[in-house]
Amino acid sequence: MFKDGDDVGLASETTPILRNNDARLYNDDNNGDDDDDFSLSSERTSRRNKIWIKIIYLLGSLVFIPLAYYLLVYLPRQAPEASKKPLNIVKLGSLPVYLYPAMKQGLEFDMDFDLELELSNDKYQFLDEIVELQEQMVKKKKKFVKRLILIGDIHGSFNQLTNLMQELKINYQDDHIIMLGDFLTKGDDSFGVLNWAVGNNIGCILGNHEVEILKRYAQYHGLKQPQFVTNNTSNEDEKKINDNINENFITKDFFDLDEEMKIAKKLSSHHIDYLTNCPLIYELGRVSHRYKQSETFIDDQPIQGIAVHGGLVWDIENLEDQDPETVISIRALAPPDFTKPVENPKSVKGSESWSKHWNIKQQENLQDGKLPQKVFYGHYAKKGFQPKEFTVGLDSGCAAGNQLTAISIWAEKGKHGKIVYRDKFYQVDC
Template identity: 35%
Template sequence: MSDDTPLIRINSNSNIRKYSEDESEYYLDQDDDLSHYGLFTKFIAYVLCIILGLGTLYFFTIFLPDTFIPESTDLVGIQKISNINVYLNPISQERVSELQMGVKNVGSPEQYDEYENENEQDYQSITDSKLKPVERIILIGDIHGHYTQFRKLLSSINYKKETDHLIVLGDFITKGPDSSKVLDYLIANDIDCILGNHEYYVLQNYALFHNLDQPFFVIPQENNDISLAESYEFKIKDNFNSDPEYILARKLQPEHVKYINHCSVIKHLGDVPVVKSKSTSFAPGIAVHAGIRWDLELNEQDPEDNLEMRSYLGPYFNETTSDPSEEDAISWSKIFNMKQKERASNGDNTLVVYYGHDAHRGLNIKRYAKGIDSGCDAGKQLTAMVIWKESHISKKGKENILFKEKSFQVQC
């Protein structure tokens, strides 16, 4: 064999034939040139790549959001002040017993020959209105998503939506395990609500997630118009993606958002009890989440104060803080109660405030300021304040009406 004759070698360990020339080796069964593929095959490959790309794009931009991200709904103005749409109808002592609301009488029924009203109002004008009559108004403090305890409390007070008017005082969601279940129950039973700071935060996060305008406050006018109140800048947290309120906001269905959005900051309750040492009178009451400024009219209140405050700042007590440990901070309810007593002694109109938010101070019942956030989320209690009007017949056959209230609690 000549030295110039190419060598063909067979590798006994494989079926690959190798060609050797100038100490270079080529695999005879491999070809880097794709030119042997037909045009039709190339066309099919390109079409499949395009279909795969479009399918991936559809999955991540349309199918996935539609499947796992709820549809958004626009936010409307949050009412700064609203009115309750019911009035208390007097119930008999027998009916009180049926409802298992035993409460120690303040004074004797015979002492009340007529209404004692600190503000000289005629209660009969309220009962003649077109409002719905109910037996009880029930206020519940901060639920914070604790659905089981919430339902247990309603059962313990024999709540009936047909005859009772229930109001949750804000912070009914977040922190606890069942915010969605609480919302579903409130919506299904058409339960009244006050906006809490945590509901407001959730609305802010909802607007951020869905690229909507941030929530704002409005003041209804007598001619059915509204005027714009305050709107606050939303400060995005550095870790907002892991923020529980942002995570909850992303999951909210439109009906959840609409319910939260319709909760007002302050709600007029009509007349409520003013319990003194040996007698009971009544005065207008309001519900709010955190508190109110004593030195401002209701339509002048700052919603941020109403959602956040826990204390006034001395020495003039015309500023608020959410931090009770701040220098010169004194419980707002203590100062407010003192100011209302001064008004009563001067013959001026007074106001009774029911509120939540301040779990640290717990159940905190004063004559004119009644705090009922008793720390359910911290494993303490969930509290309901039940208000009713009770009818008594005196020995002379005259009907006397007493305003009464009683708190009820369940362990969380």
């Protein structure tokens, strides 16, 4: 038995009381064990991280190296070889066909005779009053055709183009077709359209999209940017002309992989040969004349036709003096004198359609006894089909799901044996 006052010491027997120094030693011993455990854990984690880094590098190499080879070596080798032909674009072209048909007695059209041999043969009745003009066409070796067909902006819509050809009942021997620019991009089958055009010797003028494609083609292949040239000029004169008309055209832009660039990278040399044979403006010769689509033809007033993509400025009489960028992009004219071209009419307050002022000017020419000119154009899908007396807009918005439009022009015998010109419009849904 313990007596009161005895020093029992139960605590020291069951739980020794640690002095300060002993506590530090106890804690130091425990911390040392934890540090060893942490060190081993960190070492294992570091080893695992290094292994994963090596695996990631290995996988990255397996993916990156083949991808780099594919993009930098394989794909460039698959691209068609660059054309050796300079990317020259003719500003003004002359129609290679003659729409004043030679007619047999009985008005049956004949495509097979030799013009030079048969020009004076009585069995052929040449209906044009101007014999000199007929002889000029023969000397220029222009082909006689039944119809001249102009098509608005196709924009790669090959299926719709095929439907339009069926609607027109096209005969590639007797008909001459001209696409009014922007026949590539936007649609499902630009190369279907292009290969059809090349294969059937289809006429064309360049639109803003084709010009942009040629710019990108030049960049992709490291070639000189497209140059505008004129016909019937010496090399020295041509250089002076190019220095002037290309000053604002040559671009320093670096083009992204947009739709035009994707097409440009796939173009073969025969595609480039075709595109660079498309002028910006075509002189069509005599065409039909009437006020509006529904009105009768005006046979006693001759009129000359012009084909262009965007439009023309009314106060520039010489077609070769028209600015190339304007020709492919114009939609309106800016006030106050309405001689400055505008691409986006909404961007300039008070701007008016270039076709309005062209019609006014040609009406004045007609009253002054001058030969008026009728412009067939595309590019203005928002306005749609626009038949006027001296301008006809044929871009009816096929790329937006509206219509694809064409006009057929032909010559026939009128009163007193005089040749007269007729036209008819065709449309298919897109």
